[in-house]
Amino acid sequence: MALSIALLLYDRFTMLDAVGPAEVLTLLPDVELKLVAKTAGVVWPDNRAMPFVAPYGLSDVPEADILLVPGGTGTGDHLADAELLDWIRQLHAGSRYTLSVCTGALLFGAAGLLKGAEATTHWAARGQLEAFGATAVTGRWAQAGRIFTAAGVSAGIDLALHIAALIAGDETAQAIQLAIEYDPQPPFDSGSLEKAPAGLAEKLFAGAVALGSRDDRPRPPLPSMP
């Protein structure tokens, strides 16, 4: 039996949250990845830059060995989405590992999975996470039983390597790291709230450093597809 991974997509997920761990985990032997959305079809990430496709709707995937939930600016739209939260609870009930990246942890919180648990999320969402009864911790990921929550966006790659090791052993995980040449050497050291230059996070919030809009960018046309 292949190891099954259900990867949830929703409007305005962050694409690297999903694709980073998916790249790592699909390098495990004998894995089946299923992209799931509320309804099967095209799903747009929060940068609006490229269409993704979920072949499966929620009811098509009632269980999986691994549940993987990315974050994104669209998370907030689903914190009271009973159908989606029910599905998350259902998948978690039968999963071997239940994983979130970034603000995906807020959906676990909204589903009631993190009460009294240590968890993490994007640095900007720690307060929201605690509102669900979790204790927000720093670090690249946190573990609470079968639930692993990764920090923002790129942290999903680190967590996925850890999960790969739990599933297939250290040597296989190291081979995956070598296969994706993951020897990170970012040109700056500003990847966490604690390491970024003083005041940078505040400038980001205030718009004094402007990044690309994630929500109101026009979407490219879809080609005709079979």
Add this chain to the structure above:
Amino acid sequence: MALSIALLLYDRFTMLDAVGPAEVLTLLPDVELKLVAKTAGVVWPDNRAMPFVAPYGLSDVPEADILLVPGGTGTGDHLADAELLDWIRQLHAGSRYTLSVCTGALLFGAAGLLKGAEATTHWAARGQLEAFGATAVTGRWAQAGRIFTAAGVSAGIDLALHIAALIAGDETAQAIQLAIEYDPQPPFDSGSLEKAPAGLAEKLFAGAVALGSRDDRPRPPLPSMP
């Protein structure tokens, strides 16, 4: 005028090669990302795990400020693909930056762009790169004029942050790094040929450490799409 990025997809590209840099670069202000394939439509990455969609064909995108070419196990199918190599040469002629990730550099080599140049690629493809007249170097990326070649898969994230800094300055690039919480802390230190445990690369080549098949995995069904 928005900064235009043409991201080439082809059958059996590596999805993280494409999505890592795309995530970083679409966080720059006022960017338009165009996914391009030989023919507009669905394109499958080398892990066969999820469908991607290229809204544009080659002739739809005759120029761009940035050309971004990912690697993948499918690169080898296009090393004598005159139509594709012509397009790469054409885009490079008018680009501000011409970027490859992983074995994407082999397509630049085949297009004649790397003769006498320092370049890099996935560690396993350095010999192939040199066959095109390049000098293969180690490191996360190499620069030869307007051409920047990144090492394997995840190195595209590091290169994209460097390019973001060239385009918009260090502070904006640092803010992007903070936004994607890119403070990498992999659980192992085996991400390069030089750092991996002795013999691991040989075991990978020999199949003594088995990773997921990238080429013969069944593809999921496509949902009906508009």
